[in-house]
Amino acid sequence: GYRVNKQFNRVAMSIIKEEGGAEQASILFEKKKYPVGNAAFMNAAYAHGADMDDGNRKSAGHIGTHVISSVFALGEKLGVTWKDIIVAINVGYEFFNRIAGAAQPGLYNKGFHSTGIAGAMACGAACAKLMRLDRCGVYNSVSLSAIQSSGLIIIDESGQSCKPINPANAARIGILSALMAEKGLLSSRNPLESKKGWFHAFTDHVDETILLRGLGVDFTIGESYLKLYPTCRHTHCCIDGVLKIRERMNDKNTFLPNIIEKIEVYIYPSAIKSAGIIRNPRSQEEAKFSIYYAIAVAFNNGDFSIEDLQVEKADPVINNLLAKIELVPDPLMEDRACGIRGARIKVVLGDGEILEETILIPKGEGIGALDWNDLQIKMHACSYGIVSEEISKWVINRCMNIDANETFGSVMSFFDKDLRLLGYKDQHDC
Structure with a gap:
């Protein structure tokens, strides 16, 4: 996405640089850190820029681009372990796939982009979990996110370069909502099922089977598809x-x-x-x-x-x-x-x-799921011209061998130790 969607990336990053702010979390390819919400926004935009990110056919949207970006940015600020990160990501996938899946196909038929519309709640839930908020805190984070849900699917007709703004907003909304819930802010009750709530606003039918079947037992992250081609x-x-x-x-x-x-x-x-x-x-x-x-x-x-x-x-x-x-x-x-x-x-x-x-x-x-060899080939194809084949292999190797008890650090420092072994001073030197 960094390679392909250059105009959107350039405009969005220039605005983030102009805003400045607290140095809390890393943005890919940037030496300076930025406010956690802006870091999540920009990384999510990169992740969705080439339409090579993962998705789910039931929810008809992309999940990793916003959930992982928000969890990584907030995780860097909080200093958590990889176990915390992985649990939070799973929570985000559950909220997205079940809620968006239950709202389809009405959600799409009304002109909404599930990646942004449901993504806000997915990120709100994932970030609240990462912050270890109690039941009330998680509820209010999700409710605040539901209120702010946004994203039109008109971007598949024209203005396609702006498509990443939907998951990017979802990532930023989720972080903001979790931080507000942590400070005790109470939001609307019944944000999903109220007659003025999320489901009534975005669909005419709710499939409760998708919403509830296997909840807590069958985790929908296992239903994800991975793309081989940079297209819809x-x-x-x-x-x-x-x-x-x-x-x-x-x-x-x-x-x-x-x-x-x-x-x-x-x-x-x-x-x-x-x-x-x-x-x-x-x-x-x-x-x-x-x-x-x-x-x-x-x-x-x-x-x-x-x-x-x-x-x-x-x-x-x-x-x-x-x-x-x-x-x-x-x-x-x-x-x-x-x-x-x-x-x-x-x-x-x-x-x-x-x-x-x-x-x-x-x-x-x-x-027809991809194996690690397929992912290595895809990683090299995506990162061609940005990092060497040697480094792309190290990235896959690190992903295959994550220690759940290891401190997360940041999306960039994740690779620092390995890059130094390859002779680079840090991630920016590559």
Whole structure:
């Protein structure tokens, strides 16, 4: 996100620098520390800037970007252990996935972005847990966060570079709410279920099964998906399907983009609503939200990487493929109860041959979950040009071997010891 969403990052960081304030928590790539709320805001913006962050299909939103950013920033200020950090993160995931999941699909249909709307409460709960507030304190932190919930999904139509402001605000709201609750501020009662509360404001139906089933036993963080491509999740089943068809064509030595007559994509309606509007993206931000572009790039390049977001450098063949793609709404490609959110790709060749592939669950979720090797490859791809491959490997190694009893420190000092072993003075020297 630091690499891709540069204009938003530059503007937001310049305002944070102008504000200054207490040096409490670290912002990635900055030597100076900033107020804890602003640090969480900026790190969350970076985390969501390339749409490579994790998510949950039931809640239809991203969680780590705001929950982890708020917990890391506040944890640095408080001086807690990694066990405290991990427990708080789990609490944040539970609040987000259960509340947002129970409100879907009404939440999305009304035009709200669950990442921000439910993210505020998730961060409020996670930060209250990290501060070890009592039941009353947690309640008031969540209530204060619910009052401030915000975020419109219009950013998947235009102004996509501003999308990270929703999780960024959620992170800052959660911290503010927890700090206010710690000081004894009493907030509204029944913030979720009141007729003037969160559920009534943001959805027409509440799925109490998602909200309550397995509460305290089955932790929803285990349902998270991890992305392989820097695009809206709705494009991933299409990319996976195209790559399989391309592989089959290569096996027969028949792959040439110019022999493709037509590409029909049967996909669930909400995917078209989110990422089926833009056929010819004009910027990196628009490229992330174009099923058409994702399919054309995957067919031509055999992958979809961060570099492929640079539409101005796209191969002319991609433009030819864009005109051959047709999106067909197919409600059968989505079943929330069964975890299905897929697409059927039908490729018609010039000689009349038809190749089809159906992907019901994109890679990175369920039986197709990523392993540590996949994550190492993704880490290197994301950090290319920012840190060396050597350091990216150290990051993964540290994540694999966290000592729960170790003092957290900060998001940056997490790596200091290892960086010194590699010959760097500190994290900024790399």
